[in-house]
Amino acid sequence: MFWRAIGLAIIAVAMLAIGCARQSDDLMVFAASSLVDVASEIASAYEPTIRPAHVVVHTGATSQLRAQLEQGARADVFLLASAEQAEAAQAVGLIEAPRVFARTRLILAVSSGSDAPAILEDLARPTTRVVMSPIDVPIGAYARASLRRMSADSRFGADFANRVLANVRSEEPNARQQFAKVRLGEANAAFAYATDVADGESGIRVIEIPERFNVMVAYAAGTIVASRQPERARAFVTYLVGVEARQVFRRHGFDDP
Numbered sequence: 001m002f003w004r005a006i007g008l009a010i011i012a013v014a015m016l017a018i019g020c021a022r023q024s025d026d027l028m029v030f031a032a033s034s035l036v037d038v039a040s041e042i043a044s045a046y047e048p049t050i051r052p053a054h055v056v057v058h059t060g061a062t063s064q065l066r067a068q069l070e071q072g073a074r075a076d077v078f079l080l081a082s083a084e085q086a087e088a089a090q091a092v093g094l095i096e097a098p099r100v101f102a103r104t105r106l107i108l109a110v111s112s113g114s115d116a117p118a119i120l121e122d123l124a125r126p127t128t129r130v131v132m133s134p135i136d137v138p139i140g141a142y143a144r145a146s147l148r149r150m151s152a153d154s155r156f157g158a159d160f161a162n163r164v165l166a167n168v169r170s171e172e173p174n175a176r177q178q179f180a181k182v183r184l185g186e187a188n189a190a191f192a193y194a195t196d197v198a199d200g201e202s203g204i205r206v207i208e209i210p211e212r213f214n215v216m217v218a219y220a221a222g223t224i225v226a227s228r229q230p231e232r233a234r235a236f237v238t239y240l241v242g243v244e245a246r247q248v249f250r251r252h253g254f255d256d257p
Contacts, residue, residue: 025053027232028074030065032081032138033174034193035219038252039079045248046239050232061174063136069094069224076233079221079240081175081193082138086220095222096230101240102219102254106146108207109182109192116188120207121156123189124163131178131187132168139175142215143191149213179204193217195253218257 027050031039036059043055058065062080066089069075078095080086086098108123110116117123123130133140147161169187172178178190179197183204197204221240223233239245246256 027055029057029077030075031059031079032062033059033176076227083218083220098220098222100218100220100257102249104193104195104217107194111188112203128167129169129187130167131181131190145215
């Protein structure tokens with residue numbers, strides 16, 4: 001009960017901050033944290049079409065953003081790091097029909113220390129310190145799906161996923177915070193989006209995950225049903241799947257939808 005109250009308080013504070021950050025005619029976009037850089041660039045490119053209004057981007061874990069919307073936070077467009085979760089949000093009447101606008105894949109981000117994993121199998125070593133996100137967060141769900149695929153292969157063994165999960169030292173709310181833990185040396189391995197990290201960046205090494213063990217990450221956008229400016233929101237979603245926005249996503253390493 002205590003932690004639920006704390007969670008609701010955090011959501012309430014976030015909702016207040018969001019309300020203070022926007023003007024009534026601004027377009028409020030809720031975006032998954034892994035889109036923070038590209039979403040800002042997209043917003044800047046689109047903003048001249050709606051001036052004097054602005055495009056205000058609020059980022060966070062997809063699950064946290066959904067919770068804020070369900071608690072009454074005002075927004076116009078929702079960009080999720082999971083097409084499956086977008087469809088679920090549509091099913092409960094939170095957003096209109098979602099559209100996939102970009103894709104990426106998983107990689108394993110590991111620290112540069114001598115105790116860091118060198119190959120995927122090393123994830124199950126008792127000395128490996130893994131950081132992950134909860135299963136209701138897209139990166140957490142994707143990571144577990146990848147581990148299940150590995151466990152189904154004799155190279156890893158049927159208990160591989162369980163042995164890796166036993167090495168999880170902490171659960172972080174989103175992909176970016178997982179990556180930060182590895183970069184700071186508080187963990188030495190984390191599943192990450194390929195668009196979040198480059199090999200050698202800040203002492204990070206990348207271990208590629210073969211396609212048969214990987215999971216295709218689909219980003220989807222939907223107009224929020226409670227939006228006070230649905231036509232403007234739908235126009236922004238249409239822009240996201242257009243040629244101009246696609247070029248921006250490509251520059252940031254995303255694949256076409």
